[in-house]
Amino acid sequence: MSRISKAFFTALWFMLLTLPVMGIKLNLMENRVDWRLDRVLYLGVAAFFLSMLWTWLFSRKKRNLPLIKAPAFIKIDFYGLSANRAVRRGFFASLILGLIAVPLLASFYQTNIMISAMLYIMLALGLNIVVGLAGQLVLGYVAFYAVGAYAYGLLHQYFGFGFWICLPVGGILAALFGLGLGFPVLRLRGDYLAIVTLGFGEIARLAMLNWTSLTGGPRGISDIPRPGFFGIPLNINEATIYIYYLALIAVCLTVVVVLRLKNSRVGLALQAVREDEIASEAMGIDITRAKLSAFALGSCWAGFAGVIFAAKTTFINPASFTFMESAMILSMVVLGGMGSISGVIIAAVILIMAPEYLRAFSEYRMLIFGAIMVLMMIFRPQGLVSGEKRDYQVSALARKEADAQ
Amino acid sequence: MTPALEVRDLSKNFGGLRALNDVDLRVDKGEIVALIGPNGAGKTTFFNCVTGIYQPSSGEIYLYNPDKTLLNGKKPNVITALGMARTFQNIRLFGEMTALENVMIGRHCRTSSGILGAIFRDKKTREEERATIDDSYALLEFVKLHELWNEKAKNLAYGAQRRLEIARALATEPAMLLLDEPAAGMNPQETIELKELARDIRDSRGVSILLIEHDMGLVMSLSDRIYVMEYGGCIASGTPEEIRANPAVIKAYLGESDA
Numbered sequence: 001m002s003r004i005s006k007a008f009f010t011a012l013w014f015m016l017l018t019l020p021v022m023g024i025k026l027n028l029m030e031n032r033v034d035w036r037l038d039r040v041l042y043l044g045v046a047a048f049f050l051s052m053l054w055t056w057l058f059s060r061k062k063r064n065l066p067l068i069k070a071p072a073f074i075k076i077d078f079y080g081l082s083a084n085r086a087v088r089r090g091f092f093a094s095l096i097l098g099l100i101a102v103p104l105l106a107s108f109y110q111t112n113i114m115i116s117a118m119l120y121i122m123l124a125l126g127l128n129i130v131v132g133l134a135g136q137l138v139l140g141y142v143a144f145y146a147v148g149a150y151a152y153g154l155l156h157q158y159f160g161f162g163f164w165i166c167l168p169v170g171g172i173l174a175a176l177f178g179l180g181l182g183f184p185v186l187r188l189r190g191d192y193l194a195i196v197t198l199g200f201g202e203i204a205r206l207a208m209l210n211w212t213s214l215t216g217g218p219r220g221i222s223d224i225p226r227p228g229f230f231g232i233p234l235n236i237n238e239a240t241i242y243i244y245y246l247a248l249i250a251v252c253l254t255v256v257v258v259l260r261l262k263n264s265r266v267g268l269a270l271q272a273v274r275e276d277e278i279a280s281e282a283m284g285i286d287i288t289r290a291k292l293s294a295f296a297l298g299s300c301w302a303g304f305a306g307v308i309f310a311a312k313t314t315f316i317n318p319a320s321f322t323f324m325e326s327a328m329i330l331s332m333v334v335l336g337g338m339g340s341i342s343g344v345i346i347a348a349v350i351l352i353m354a355p356e357y358l359r360a361f362s363e364y365r366m367l368i369f370g371a372i373m374v375l376m377m378i379f380r381p382q383g384l385v386s387g388e389k390r391d392y393q394v395s396a397l398a399r400k401e402a403d404a405q
Numbered sequence: 406m407t408p409a410l411e412v413r414d415l416s417k418n419f420g421g422l423r424a425l426n427d428v429d430l431r432v433d434k435g436e437i438v439a440l441i442g443p444n445g446a447g448k449t450t451f452f453n454c455v456t457g458i459y460q461p462s463s464g465e466i467y468l469y470n471p472d473k474t475l476l477n478g479k480k481p482n483v484i485t486a487l488g489m490a491r492t493f494q495n496i497r498l499f500g501e502m503t504a505l506e507n508v509m510i511g512r513h514c515r516t517s518s519g520i521l522g523a524i525f526r527d528k529k530t531r532e533e534e535r536a537t538i539d540d541s542y543a544l545l546e547f548v549k550l551h552e553l554w555n556e557k558a559k560n561l562a563y564g565a566q567r568r569l570e571i572a573r574a575l576a577t578e579p580a581m582l583l584l585d586e587p588a589a590g591m592n593p594q595e596t597i598e599l600k601e602l603a604r605d606i607r608d609s610r611g612v613s614i615l616l617i618e619h620d621m622g623l624v625m626s627l628s629d630r631i632y633v634m635e636y637g638g639c640i641a642s643g644t645p646e647e648i649r650a651n652p653a654v655i656k657a658y659l660g661e662s663d664a
């Protein structure tokens with residue numbers, strides 16, 4: 001009952017607040033005021049139901065109940081299934097096969113969307129090393145993406161270097177920039193680190209914008225070649241398909257590398273630094289080194305993605321590297337669940353694909369985006385996927401099991 | 406006796422507050438030494454200075470493992486690598502990680518594979534990882550936590566968390582182990598087990614132990630020698646019998662705090 005009356009008052013309050021904006025229209029032609037109370041009423045009804053939903057969600061959260069429960073007849077034990085080797089292999093095999101088939105079946109337009117989705121997956125996984133694993137909140141990540149892209153653009157423009165040389169060079173350059181940013185900010189944490197790195201991203205963008213003699217300023221760099229295919233000239237369709245496969249391979253490599261890194265000695269140390277710097281140091285971890293490795297690795301990946309991006313679009317300018325991009329990539333990491341690789345991939349796919357296929361809502365894109373983030377922070381702050389445990393093979397336990405049989 | 410840890414004239418100021426005032430302390434190889442004193446006496450500050458978390462204002466700290474090394478100005482991770490490990494009064498485990506992973510982190514400074522090894526997983530890296538996992542599990546067995554090896558640290562009971570911190574510290578292969586109130590929050594049964602564990606660490610691993618503790622029964626029965634601190638200074642030291650009979654100690658500590 002109280003829920004209904006609460007929702008009722010919320011709706012009333014909302015109607016009152018929006019009355020001047022939604023309910024009154026000045027008719028300047030006839031010099032009178034048009035009252036449009038029906039619109040306010042609709043709004044009130046909507047507010048009433050949303051408020052009901054809202055308090056219901058909160059009450060479930062308070063009682064620690066899941067917000068969404070799958071109906072009993074589709075009760076699939078996802079955890080059991082994902083632990084099963086054969087099922088997992090089958091899933092990944094069909095996923096890879098499906099991805100290989102995409103450019104052969106899908107249109108040029110859709111292939112392009114898939115390429116940018118894969119670039120974002122690379123970026124998000126790279127940032128995941130810094131933010132998700134090492135816990136260093138970096139807001140200017142897109143700067144390293146720009147370093148990679150401009151490295152290719154400029155090296156081609158001035159020295160005529162090709163894609164395959166620029167790919168490693170772009171990655172290494174970005175990693176050096178990462179180290180360059182890493183050194184001065186080593187002592188900063190949390191908000192301070194976020195602000196400094198945000199500033200770094202803006203400086204990088206302004207440099208690209210204003211250093212006209214080198215970067216071409218707002219005009220950017222055009223006529224960047226697509227990657228060569230053993231010297232065979234490709235038309236634009238073929239080149240796109242080729243880049244699609246390159247990006248696919250790059251993403252697969254990224255997943256393998258990040259997964260191995262996460263489960264390694266170094267990755268474990270990074271996660272320790274995220275949890276407690278003092279305890280990590282007392283346990284013999286060199287946190288300076290750990291943080292710098294995280295910065296270098298994360299920005300290196302952005303550099304690779306940047307080179308592929310430049311090759312895909314053949315044209316780059318500072319407008320592609322705004323703070324919005326950094327925010328987007330960070331959202332993927334946060335939404336996916338800090339440090340979780342599968343979660344970050346899912347979040348990247350959702351955040352890139354959804355706006356492309358929901359063009360009808362494009363006006364409300366940022367609104368919906370913001371609402372999703374707020375709801376996530378309230379109801380699932382740990383992200384889509386969390387609490388994964390790695391399965392370790394302990395020799396002593398294996399022996400015990402063998403003895404028991 | 407050869408010393409394991411030697412501290413001379415250690416002082417630490419926080420602004421106007423003198424938290425440590427010319428403290429001298431020595432732990433010999435294979436000794437279990439207790440550091441007692443009322444709350445706020447500066448015991449934890451002493452640990453923080455010795456392990457490099459705070460920079461002491463003056464004084465020298467030497468670790469013998471086996472060579473004499475001056476620890477002043479060294480970073481905490483370097484000091485740990487030199488052979489001194491500690492636990493924390495307010496438990497500082499990596500809560501989101503499993504018990505096994507917590508101990509594996511302790512192995513960090515005794516292993517070496519890097520980023521390239523992680524990516525290519527060569528034979529050496531795989532073997533090192535295998536050894537890290539097995540050694541860590543063995544340490545969990547040592548502190549009797551092996552059945553909970555795959556539980557997240559934050560979900561463990563209080564006493565188990567304290568033992569996990571000890572296992573994590575042992576994983577760094579210390580010659581000198583510092584325990585900050587290891588029995589705090591433990592029930593009597595757990596405290597007895599802790600006492601046996603401490604002796605076992607000393608006897609089977611040859612680790613010297615310095616512990617801060619408020620439980621007088623534990624301190625008196627476990628330690629070879631005791632140092633008593635008050636207001637940042639060391640007011641007495643000696644065997645448990647000597648400390649028990651020392652009037653200054655009775656006045657300063659046993660009289661009020663253990664009541």
Ligand SMILES: Nc1ncnc2c1ncn2[C@@H]1O[C@H](COP(=O)(O)OP(=O)(O)O)[C@@H](O)[C@H]1O
Pocket residue numbers: 419422424442443444445446447448449450451
């Ligand atoms: N980081 C710090 N900054 C300022 N004062 C501190 C700091 N750490 C400890 N102190 C002060 O030093 C004194 C000793 O504290 P502590 O070593 O924790 O005592 P104990 O462990 O013996 O209970 C206390 O007065 C405490 O407030």
Ligand SMILES: [Mg+2]
Pocket residue numbers: 448449450494
């Ligand atoms: Mg203390």
